[in-house]
Amino acid sequence: MKKLLVTLGFTALAALAVSNANAQTNDQEKAAETTPATSREMAPDAKAYQEASRINDPNQKIEALEKFKKDFPNSASLTSADVNILSTLASRFPTQTSRIRTFAKTIVQGGKDKKEKGSLSGQVADTLLANDLLLKDAEKYARASLESLNQAEYVAEQKAQFAKRAANTSGRAGRGGRGNAQPPTDEALIKRFQDSRALRLASLGRIEFKLGKTADALKLLDEAYAVNSNQPAVAGTLGEIAAKHGDDAKALDYLLTARLTGKAPASANQALVAVYSKTHGDSAAGLEALLDAEYNKRFPNPVHVEAYRDTEKRSERLVLAEVFTGSGCPPCVGADLAFEAAMERYSRKDLAVVMYHEHVPQPDPMSNPDTQARSKYYKVTGVPTYTVDGETVKSSGGSRDGAKGIFDRIQTPIEKELDAPAEAKLTVNASAAGNSVKVAASVGDVKSDSKDLKVQILLLEKELRYSGENGIRFHPMVVRAMGGPDDDGFALTAGGAASFDQSWDLDKVSAGLKAHLDEYEATGHRGNAFKFSEKKDRIDRGNLAVVVIVQDAKTRHILQAAFVDLTLPAPQPPTSNSGNER
């Protein structure tokens, strides 16, 4: 059995702002007395570690991590702190090889037994490999890590653990539904072992390739790939080796696979361009189209929907879904696909979806200061987070398989809102010409006494193509800029009618996006150096849309929204296109 783990939530979700009361049952003897959970609490050591690990200045970061180790000597994050320090040293001070070697040695020596030393050796090897540093040392650590594994010991240990858990849970199946799972078979345990071993084979194989030991690398990587083909770095390196050997067809197959995962090493992506060009008349012009076709063929959206039909209660409201996501965020995959499906089920007269990209947990080249400000406004502490008409949906992330479940969860609030009366009348005229986008939004008939009303005007690109680390290639409705005097909307007097004009010079917007990405890259992501594989700062004039939102800034409730597709011919006359004029 290969278990599909869903490792969702991630560090970014550590204090997710979702109230999730977790009342405990009291149906067993000596049950723990509990109170409802609070969602924002963090263990003091976890908080201290998070703060230290997010420091950008490498010296200050290392100092803070060392302090953390002293302050919390019993923390479960001590090893993480050590590996984090090693990673910071390797990426920011690569010439300090003696210091790096000493630190690496200390980390491994800290392991309490063969198993832990093996795991730590693997982490050291991977850190050095990721930074292309001290590869002979990395080879030694990777080999030690591989050799620390023993299948018979693993199977025996896992069986013993299962027996212990079974003893703990015996007799509980009938009470509260806590039952015992079937014991894993030997075959399943061996498969798990082989999966883990394949990771270590892969690390060693990649190091051998970098050291020029191609034959050794090929043997190790072939073995790893045979066990598990879902290893982007392995596919990428096998592709590079095939290219080196002149086997272009094989190289192309491996390299396309690696590229579509978004996690291929940069060298593999360069090899892909070279091999594709070599086999296509010295031109890479058709490569992106080929990747598009392969992506659509290999990764169709698993959520199948039927077109929405108005109910008798259908109002004049355009429902707005705001999605905070990240291209390097694995659990965002489920949410991204769920909202993509929602955009199929509902027309843009029913639902507007806007995607705010964040640098969480990885740098995201579609993020910008406006999307980050919006995230702060909603107090988003993790991605994916999504709202429907301003209200956060109590859900979390999901894998590709989880997209249907997320879709089911967002469908309810969306369809509830579709029947809720619009609380403002909104008319929008928007046009794009040359480098300029102009928007005129008129708001009237506001049914709110709030003194905190705001009109937000958003510039979107309807689709951006970028294969990020989570594998999603097409990113819909990406927010590129937000309007208003401070890029934070316009104040709206309660009950009054008002008009707002917003214009964008697209060259300036693009320059702003580039400046942000350049600066973020120069600063580093949470203290670690990185390079964007691609900066998505260019704006496609033929791919734009505008969304206008009337919102109570205090409660976040959305009164009405409008969506204007700037790629469609404006209706004549009048030149208006608004979400509430259905």
Place this chain on the structure above:
Amino acid sequence: MKRLLCASFAALSLAAGPPNPVTWKIESAPDKPVKAGARFTVKLTAHILEGWHFYSMKPIEDGPIPTRIWLAESQPFQLTGTIGADEPQTLLDETLHKDIELYEGSATFSLPVRVTSGSETGPRKLLVNAQTQSCNNSMCLPPTTVKLEVPVTIGK
């Protein structure tokens, strides 16, 4: 490789609220009064609904939320060492391409605790926070922190 959604996930709805796949039980705590300055061990077991899992205490870079257990502040008790835990299962995570440690079924944690010297005598409640993030094979719930109260009498 992939599993279908399990029934517990399919049953998720906003009206019903998220499921609660984890129930905590105090396995052992001092039966007799404990003197100020003395040490004792509290064992807590988390029982996990079938089809769900949560993660070990070992953090993983950009990975899921690990289990965290800590004592609430401002009480006459302190942790005196590393929290012991059952050996977790180690499995390959297909999304992260990393090994990940998790618990299914149950997990027991041992907390080495000391009564702060000079503490007033009498019945007290040791307050323990336990944070886990539960996932099934398709999705995860937001992490939750449960507050556990362990009755402890501080004696002379």
